[in-house]
Amino acid sequence: MSAAASSEGSGQGVRAMAEAAKGASRVLAALDGAKRNAALEEMALAVEGASAELLAANAEDVRAEGGSLSAATLARLKLDAAKLAEMAEQVWSVARLPDPLGRRLDAIELDEGLNLTKISVPLGVLAVIFEARPDAVTQIVALAIKSGNSVLLKAGKEVERTAGVLVRVLREALVGEGLPADAVSLVVGRERVQELLGMHGLVDLVIPRGSKELVEYVQANTRIPVLGHAEGVCHIYVDESADEALALQVIEDAKTDYPAACNAVETVLVHRGIAAEFLPKLAEHLRAKGVRLHGDATVRELLRGVEVEAVEDWHTEYGELAVSLGVVTGVEGAMEHIHAHGSSHTESVIAEDAVVAERFLREVDAASVMHNASTRFADGFRYGFGAEVGISTSKLHARGPVGLEGLTTYKYVLRGKGQVAGDYRVSKETGEHVKAFTHRREAR
Template sequence: MSEPSVLEVAEAAKLASRSLAPLDEPRRNAALEAMAKALEAASAELFAANVEDLKVAESMSGDEKLSSATLARLKLNEAKLKEMVEQVRSVAELPDPLGRTLDAIELDDKDPDAVVYARDTAGTHGLHLQKISVPLGVLAVIFEARPDAVTQIAALAIKSGNAVILKPGREVERTAGALVRVLREAIASQQLPVDAISLVLGRERVNELLGMHSLVDMVIPRGSKALVEYVQANTRIPVLGHAEGVCHIYVDRSVDEELALRVIDDAKTDYPAVCNAVETVLVHREIAADFLPKLAARLQERGVTLHGCEATRELLLEAGFGELGAISDWHTEYGELALSLGIVDSLDQAIDHIHAHGSSHTESILTEDPAAADRFLREVDAAGVFHNVSTRFADGFRYGFGAEVGVSTSKFHARGPVGLDGLTTYKYVLRGHGHIAGDYRGANARAFTHRRENNQSGQKI
């Protein structure tokens, strides 16, 4: 049997999304548990597929050669698979994002005068408007070297009633194919439409997928800056994502040095390949002579290559460190054990630097001065602003979202780590008893009450 066209995949996903949307939460959660068990049972198959991907990835050369950071993301081992399974189950435990009443407004407290209509089953009168959470529909996710992206996104899509089309990079096709086969069999066993999770392979099919604006409701790119920018430039479908993660930590003059060393170490070395790893550390000039040598010693012991501004390089050279590399571009996402160091004269200068060179992802201040912390948190424009915390906490799982489909630096629809709520939209539900718009015009027009009704966010429709 020939591989279905992108159009056929998208049409099948759209039909599947219409079947998913009205399903109750217990059925969606049962599907997630089936997915988790299937992943556990298929570990040998998944690891074997990943070994083949790694062989192909390690053989790539020239423009296609993958960085060590990308290879680290690609590798699937027992620990990563266990985390993937835990994330699927954690999504099932989250509150249902669908059918929640986000707002409720009484437009009129009476029924039409001319005709007596049958009351609804609740016995209410008048005209009542509700804003109700609903799925987006069909998601298309284009990603590079991230096996865990498959399970994170599939779990969040099923929980939020969305169908998903996955387009992996060439380096992860075998692992993604094995994962999707396992997940499709799992949801089919729960009588969910198998096309709720689909796979599209081949670089030449990306543009076809990006052209499905009448069938796909959102595109989520996860990968390099080049990938995200290409997707943004080549589709009419709304795009959710971020091009890069140039995260900063500012070390204020009123800092606990041991706290700062511990936090910066974690932010750089815990997982340097990810977008929430710190890429630039700015240090207040008043403490630079004392603090920077301690920081440089700690990070070099951890294998971090340091780059510095002119003042930093001079200071550390005088302190007995070797020649540091110069900084060619402050707007650099290393994605590996490398870090830019800079000295600033004030909190204002740090904030200005972050706004000039950051990517609006995650920024952190380390200080014992509450006023400085408050100013930083209030004035820095980013999806995440932290105080005395590693930038590595910018993550949907750590936020309690169960998992994430990605991080958005946009100010529209969703921002920061995007979990279930970011995969929903809303519709307006209006209930009345023969009300007509004409009754609210003219000399004897009825008046709208526009009264907010008692509503606790999350109440089901």
């Protein structure tokens, strides 16, 4: 079996795969941006060229596993020509982005001829555990290669056939450009997840993409840093100053454009001053799009005669055509509700009152906050990152849609001319430095 073809972990232990990935990551880190871009371009062409094989493999996944999946998960799993074209375009988009490596982040002269620089470098080896998202493969691999990282992919059972074909053609593209195939590998089998999570000496970052249960399991079972989010309980607050037509348009998109996405709106909060007038219009608008409504006692009273189910839990991520509706006293009440029940993912305010809008944007604690815009914009591709490895609700290292910058770290490089630290000691006699640092920071 060729190096390009041996992409699965069936005949190779996870440790061996991780060790090979670590070696490949060192090769990638040393490459110039042009070489990494050439590999990405070859990958995009490979995905386009394998469309028939990929659609056939995906159809097998859907036939084999689709009956046991929720509507939201099945929607994520299914591939069609349009989604394949978007996957290839994401790879092209990443190739067109500026090189994230070797960026000069800071520069300080410690003394004449002793200069410190802070430069961006790859993380090393990524382990990505994902469920029914074939497009996750192309997004993650493109960003990993561009940022000089190797990646170990652990696909869910429901997408293994599609992922297997994708990884094989991507590895072949790498080999065709003279890069190590082990920069991208596929780990197969649920029983190997725990083994992968134990690779703390070889894997530098774990990224879980999937259900709340998956993310929480990963977070609880590894010593490797974890990047991701457990839920996407996103809100839209409609202020009394809102343009109603704009609000209806934005809410419709946020709920119905792709209900299974983590950035779809799950709760709409309406200012009580306009609730009696606006809620019936919103209910009619959403019901016409097939959206099921949930509401508290106040909402159900205002929507008498309309089928509205009781809200069981304000912290619900429906992932389908369903939404919770609530009435709040104003922006203060909306923010209190969001901070009590949100997941720090994406929150939006619909308001013409600039003071209300700016207060919401300033005070709401979430990875993305928006004004008069759909929560569906919270996405690496839409933000201009080319693609994303996932969305992080953490406040450390990376937050929001994670693109190239989130897959890099930095190191300090010190260039000198024989200076020694002892030259800069404090004199016991005078209490002053024998030799002083200049500590001149380069203008940025």
